[in-house]
Amino acid sequence: MNALRILKQTSFASALLFWAVYVHGQTTISKWQDDKKGAVSITYDDGSINQFRKALPIMNRMSIPATFFIITGQIPGSQYQGRFIGRPVKTVIEETASIPTNKDNFYERSSAAGFLGFRGTLDYHTNAGAHIDAGRNEEAYKTIDELYKKVRNGEFAAGNKTNNEVDEARGVTWDDIRSYAAQGHEFASHTVTHPRLAALDEVNMMYELEKSKEDIRKQLGPRYTFSAEGPYGTENERVMEYAYKVYPALRNRMPEPFLEELNRSSRKNPGSYTKEYVQWQRGATTKTPMPLMKSWIDTTAVKDNIWLVLVVHGVDGIGWEALTSKALDEYFQYMKGKDLWIATFADVTKYIRQRMNASIKTTEKKNKLTVNLVHNLDKSMYDLPLTLKTYVPSIWEEIKVKQGKETKSLRPQQDAGGSFVLYQAIPNSAQLALSQSKHSFQ
Ligand SMILES: [Zn+2]
Numbered sequence: 001m002n003a004l005r006i007l008k009q010t011s012f013a014s015a016l017l018f019w020a021v022y023v024h025g026q027t028t029i030s031k032w033q034d035d036k037k038g039a040v041s042i043t044y045d046d047g048s049i050n051q052f053r054k055a056l057p058i059m060n061r062m063s064i065p066a067t068f069f070i071i072t073g074q075i076p077g078s079q080y081q082g083r084f085i086g087r088p089v090k091t092v093i094e095e096t097a098s099i100p101t102n103k104d105n106f107y108e109r110s111s112a113a114g115f116l117g118f119r120g121t122l123d124y125h126t127n128a129g130a131h132i133d134a135g136r137n138e139e140a141y142k143t144i145d146e147l148y149k150k151v152r153n154g155e156f157a158a159g160n161k162t163n164n165e166v167d168e169a170r171g172v173t174w175d176d177i178r179s180y181a182a183q184g185h186e187f188a189s190h191t192v193t194h195p196r197l198a199a200l201d202e203v204n205m206m207y208e209l210e211k212s213k214e215d216i217r218k219q220l221g222p223r224y225t226f227s228a229e230g231p232y233g234t235e236n237e238r239v240m241e242y243a244y245k246v247y248p249a250l251r252n253r254m255p256e257p258f259l260e261e262l263n264r265s266s267r268k269n270p271g272s273y274t275k276e277y278v279q280w281q282r283g284a285t286t287k288t289p290m291p292l293m294k295s296w297i298d299t300t301a302v303k304d305n306i307w308l309v310l311v312v313h314g315v316d317g318i319g320w321e322a323l324t325s326k327a328l329d330e331y332f333q334y335m336k337g338k339d340l341w342i343a344t345f346a347d348v349t350k351y352i353r354q355r356m357n358a359s360i361k362t363t364e365k366k367n368k369l370t371v372n373l374v375h376n377l378d379k380s381m382y383d384l385p386l387t388l389k390t391y392v393p394s395i396w397e398e399i400k401v402k403q404g405k406e407t408k409s410l411r412p413q414q415d416a417g418g419s420f421v422l423y424q425a426i427p428n429s430a431q432l433a434l435s436q437s438k439h440s441f442q
Contacts, residue, residue, distance in 0.1 A: 024364075024369075024391050024392060024393050024418070025362045025363075025364050025369050025390065025391065025392075026362070026390070026391045026417075027360050027362045027371050027388055027389065027390040027391075028360075028388070028389050029355045029358060029360070029373075029386050029387065029388055029389075030386075030387040030388070030389055030422065031276075031277075031304060031305065031355070032341045032351070032387075033341050033343065033347075033351055033384075033385075033386075033387050033424075034341060034387055034422070035387055035389065035422050036339055036340055036341035037300075037301050037302075037303075037304055037338075037339045037340060038300040038301055038303060038304065038305075038306045038307065038308065038340050038341070039300075039306075039307040039308070039340065039341045039342075039343060039348045039351075040297070040300060040307075040308045040309075040310065040335060040340050040341070040342045040343075041067060041307070041308070041309045041310065041342075041343060041344060041345045041348050042059070042064070042065075042066050042067070042310050042312065042332075042342070043066070043067040043068075043069065043229070043251060043309060043310060043311055043312065043345055044066060044067070044068045044069065044312045044313070045069050045190060045229060045311060045312070045313050046069070046070075046071060046165040046168065046169055046190060046194065046313060046319060046320070047068055047069070047070040047071055047169040047172060047190070048165075048168040048169055048313065048314055048315065048318045048319030048320075048322075049168065049169065049170065049171040049172060049318055050314070050315035050316045050317070050318045050319065050322070050325070051068065051312070051315050051319070052068075052172055052176065052180065054315050054316045054325040054328075055312070055315045055325055055328055056180060056185070058325060058328060058329050058332060059185075059332065060183055062332055062333070062336055064332060064335075064336065064342045065184045065185050065186065065342070065343060065344050065347075066185045066186070066344070067185070067186040067187075067188055067227065067344045067345040067346070068180075068185060068186065068187050068188065069188050069189065069190035069227075069228070069229040069251070070169070070172075070177070070187055070188070070189070070190055070216075071165060071166055071169050071190050071191065071192070071193065071194045071212075072189065072190075072191070072192055072211075072212040072215045072216060073166070073191075073192035073193045073212070074162070074166045074169055074170060074193075075169075075172065075173065075174055075177070075215075076173055076174075077173070077174050077219070078174075078192075078215045078219075079211075079214070079215055079218070080192055080207075080211035080212070080214065080215055081192065081193075082114065082115070082162070082192055082193035082195075083115060083207075084111055084112045084114075084115035084204065085111075085203050085204055085207055086108055086111065086112060086201070086203070086204070087108070089112050089115060089116050089117070092108060092109060092112050093116065093148060093151055093152065096109065096145070096148035096149075096151075096152065097152055100141070100145060101141040101142075101144045101145045101148075102141060103137065103141075106128075106137075106140065106141055106144060106199075107199070107200060107201035107202075107204075108201050109144050109148065110125050110128050110129065110140070110144055110196075110199040110200065110201075111125075111199070111200045111201050111204040113125035113128070113144065113147055114193070114195070115160075116151055116156075117158060117159075117160070118151065118156030118157065118158060118159065118160075119156060119157050119158070119159040119160065119161040120156050120157075120161055121147060121151065121156060121161075122161060122162070122163055123163075124143055124144065124146070124147035125195065125196060125199060126163065126195075126196055127143050128140040128141075128143040128144050128147075128196070128199050129195070129196020129197075129198055129199035129232070130196065130232070131143060132196070132198040132199050132236065133196065133198050133232065133234050133235075133236055140199065162193070163193075163194055164320070165194040165231070165319075165320070166193060166194055168314070168318050168319050174219045174220075177219070177220065178219070178220065181220055181224065185344070186224070186227065186344035186345060186346050186347075187216065187220055187224050188216075188224065188226065188227035188228055188229070188345065188346070189209070189212040189213055189216055189225070189227075189228040189229070189247065190212075190228070190229050190231060191208040191209065191212050191228075191230070191231060192207070192208050192211050192212045192215075193208065194231045195208055195231065196231065196232060196234070197209075197230045197231065197234055197236070197239040197242075197243070198234050198236035198238065198239050202242070205239065205242055206242060206246075209228070209242065209243055209246040209247070210246055212228075213225050213228075213246055213247070222380075223381075225247070226247065226248055226249055226346045226349075226350075226381060227247065227248075227249045227250070227251065227344075227345050227346045227349070228243065228246070228247040228249070228250055228251075229250065229251040229252060230243055230250065230252045233251075233252060233263065233264060233311075234252055235252055235253050235263070239252075240252065240253050248349075248378075248381060249345065249346060249349045251281070251309065251311075251345060254279060254349070256277075256352075256353070256356075258275060258276040258277055258352075258356050259275060259276070259277045259278070259279055259352070260273040260275045260277070260278045260279070261279050261281075262278065262279065262280045262281060263281050264281045264282065264283045264311055266281075270299060270300075270303070270306050271299060271302075271303055271306075273305075275305070276305060276352075276356070277305050277306075277307055277352055278303075278305050278306050278307065279307045279309055280296070280299075280300070280306050280307065280308050280309065281309045281310075281311060282296050282308065282309070282310055282311070283310070283311035283312070283313075283321075284310070284312070284323060285321040286321050286322065286323065290327060290330065290331070293331055294331070294334050296308055296310075297334060297335050297338055297340070298338075300338075300340060301338040301339060301340055307348055307352070309345065312328070315328070347384060350381070350382050350383075350384040351384055351386065353377060353382065354375050354377060354382050354384060354386055354427060355386060357375040357376055357377050358373060358374065358375040358386065358427060359373075359374055359375070360372065360373055360388070362390070367393075367435060367436060368433060368434065368435045369390060369392065369433070369434040369435070370431055370432070370433055370434075371388065371390060371425065371431065371432040371433075371434065372431045372432075373386065373388065373425050373426075373427045373428075373429075373431075373432070374427060374428050375427050375428065379428050382427075383426065383427070383428075385424040385425060385426050385427075386424070386425055386427060387422055387423070387424055387425075388422070388423055388424075388425045388432075389420050389421070389422050390420060390421055390423075390434060391417055391418050391419065391420045392412055392419050392420060392421055392434065393419070393436075394412075394418055394419040395436075396412060396419065396436040397411075397412070397436070397437075398410070398411060398412075398436065398437040399411075399412060399421050399434055399435070399436060399437065400433075400434070400435050400436070400437045401421065401423045401432060401433075401434050402432065402433045402434075402435075403425060403426060403429065403430050403431070403432045403433075404429060404430040408423060409437055410422075410423060421434070
């Protein structure tokens with residue numbers, strides 16, 4: 001018996017012991033897909049036209065997906081455009097002559113503000129909404145009083161003027177969007193007209209949320225009705241309550257017990273949180289130096305619980321705080337070089353919710369491990385593969401992983417816990433069977 005054979009026997013014996021008493025069969029779900037160190041979602045707001053003409057080709061070249069929050073009302077072929085639902089605006093205007101704006105009539109007046117038949121009145125809705133979002137309600141009422149006084153005095157020219165976000169988004173068609181979606185990008189709602197949702201009454205707010213969703217569903221299908229972003233990053237509680245009735249995921253807020261939320265204006269250090277996940281939103285503007293943007297990536301790659309959500313607006317001169325496509329190219333390349341999961345906003349949301357709501361059962365029988373992965377979320381929406389890590393007997397040199405008709409052959413990896421394999425598993429589907437590949441017997 002030579003030395004090698006003794007060594008083999010020894011490892012076989014310890015493997016048997018390992019099989020009998022230790023962690024083989026223990027299965028966990030990786031924190032991020034493919035067991036990456038963190039996640040990054042690149043999100044674009046408003047659908048300004050250079051996002052598609054300039055930034056999207058760069059992302060395609062690097063095979064990274066984006067999430068685009070689009071304003072649906074301005075896209076040719078959409079069924080629903082901006083409108084005011086309520087009493088005749090003439091009645092609303094007349095009433096403002098005798099009754100000052102207050103908490104009871106504010107929402108109707110502010111909802112009607114952009115649809116009075118004059119150019120420039122929409123800005124007052126937007127400004128009043130900024131006050132409401134900041135908790136300055138009295139200022140908002142004053143803004144609306146000022147608007148209607150000017151309207152009654154005939155100070156506006158007749159017509160209709162949409163906001164900048166809508167104007168800068170013009171040029172993209174549903175056909176374009178369908179082709180981009182087929183390339184792997186997520187499209188999601190940014191409402192019908194980009195209003196200040198917090199300054200709309202219930203019926204007009206629901207119109208903005210629901211009709212945008214309806215056009216997206218008709219044009220792209222139900223998969224694209226998962227995520228939304230209320231304009232101006234609103235975190236207004238009243239808005240969130242309505243919006244969560246329409247969309248399962250909002251970038252504005254994501255209240256989950258296992259998730260810490262740091263929004264774009266937060267100055268807190270994401271590394272100081274110990275929750276299972278930290279959603280860290282960052283929005284680069286024209287003043288943000290590239291080294292700072294890169295440091296967000298470094299921080300995400302160093303920790304293991306950070307989901308960096310980047311918010312981009314304008315690109316190459318079109319849209320708010322436009323970044324250059326050259327800078328984006330450099331930034332995405334830097335990101336690609338790290339051990340990070342770059343995925344859409346919907347996919348990361350689904351992954352972490354599925355993982356936190358999943359249960360795994362592993363059974364062993366005759367050199368075979370059987371893994372059952374289930375969760376109790378809506379199965380039609382939450383069907384993303386999860387990455388599982390299963391410890392296997394150390395004598396297994398090549399492992400066959402089978403789920404339904406799919407079979408993969410994998411080499412085990414080693415860590416302090418022993419020999420393991422990483423593989424993708426579809427939840428609420430066929431159970432998975434792990435066994436030693438026959439041809440690896442010697
Ligand atoms: Zn926006």
